[in-house]
Amino acid sequence: MSTIKDVARLAQVSVATVSRVINESPKASAAAREAVYKAMRELGYTPNANARALVSQTSDTIGVLVNDVADPFFGALVKGVAGVAMEQGLHLLVGNGFHRQEQERRSLELLISKRCEALVVHSKALSDAELIDYALRHPGMVLINRDISALKGRCIALNNQQGTLVATRHLIELGHRHIAFLCSDQAIEDSVARRQGYEEALREAGLGVEAELVEQGPPNEEGGERAMLNLLAKGAPLTAVVAYNDAMAAGAISVLADNGLRVPEEVSVVGFDDLIYARYLRPKLSTLRYPVELMAAQAARLALALAAGQPAPEDSRQYMPTLINRHSIAPVRRPARA
Structure with a gap:
């Protein structure tokens, strides 16, 4: 050689x-x-x-840190960054953090060691203080799906609470009064915000928050199955379900079908994210569109601009989820089953 x-x-x-x-x-x-x-x-x-x-002292590579690139949601995030990298003739380097503090730290350090001046970071385990420290040392670092006031202008986030608020309000408008919530068991702000939106909609409609109608599990299909099985085992009266994400909604629909409950005739189900398979479920899933690919592309462009020495915008950008009403939601057609 x-x-x-x-x-x-x-x-x-x-x-x-x-x-x-x-x-x-x-x-x-x-x-x-x-x-x-x-x-x-x-x-x-x-x-x-x-x-x-x-x-x-630089490279032709954009770095992106995600939870797990094998997850369809984070695959879409990476795709958004990759599109910008391709436009600019740059390479893409991806690190998985798995929502674990030490793994996120190691992956971020690896991206930095490869001299990725532009960094798009999805971090849920690292503290605000540690992310602020990284950002101060690396001007081209942008956070996605996280909003830290000290990093004003360098965050691209989604209003998670507004999403479940809109979904639950819509179900109430359709006559639903016994609405369950499938919550993620991950200790991240997304879980908290989405539950808050659900509870806020119930309170503003004069409905109490029934603890027995809230179940949690891992934010995947198996977690949705487990949470839905627990709800049915308790015999809780319900006519609708708001799920933390599309994966949990898919698991819930499977359990309902196995137990002879028709969606949406007997139980309405709404997801969150609008991943590709939402429109291929049966029935097609009504869900909240999370424009993650669009957000990731904006984050990549912002990271490149900051790495080139341009000033950060005055404010961080917050996107709003949009209700996509397909076939898994319907007005109440029968009394709630006890």
Whole structure:
């Protein structure tokens, strides 16, 4: 395998000159560039990207930190960042944090060590103070799905509480009075905010928050199944279910079908996120659209702008979820079952 020394020897220049040519230094003469490029072609030499980054103190890579790229939601987030990277001719480096503090920290440090000046970070386990410290040291870092007042202008977030508020209000308008909530058991602000929206809608309608109608589980299909099974086991009267996300809603619909309860004729179900499979469930899932791909693209563009030295916007950007009414919601058609 050829080395930079081999290139220098064949081009009859110094190693320093080869380095200047590779890193596009204006100090390299036209003749030197021609000789070096010719030698590189003859030897089949490809510059090491990490070595170039060490010299230039930058790289052609955008870094993105997510919970788990295998999750469809975070796959959509990565897709939004990847689209911007492709537009700009940049590479994408992804780290998984799994909503665990040490893993998020290690993944973020790895992205930084690879000299990703532009960083899109989805972090739920690291504290505000630690994220502020990272952001102060890395001007191109932008947070997504998190809003920290000290990082004003560098956060792209969603109003999670508004989403479940809108969904629950809609069910109440359709005559539902016994509305259950499937909550995520993850200790993150999204879980808290979505439950708050559900409870706020009940209170403003003069309905009490019934503890027996709230169940929690992991934010996936199995968690939705477990939570729905617990609700049915308690014999709680319910005509509608608001789920933390589409995955939990899918699990709930499966359990309802297995127990002979028709959706939406007997029980209405609404999800959150509007992932791709929501429209392929049967019935098609009514849900709250979380424009995560759009948000991720904006976060990537903002991160690149900040890394280039542009000032941050005056305020952080907050998106609003939108109710997508498909086939899993209907007006009350029968008395609540006890």
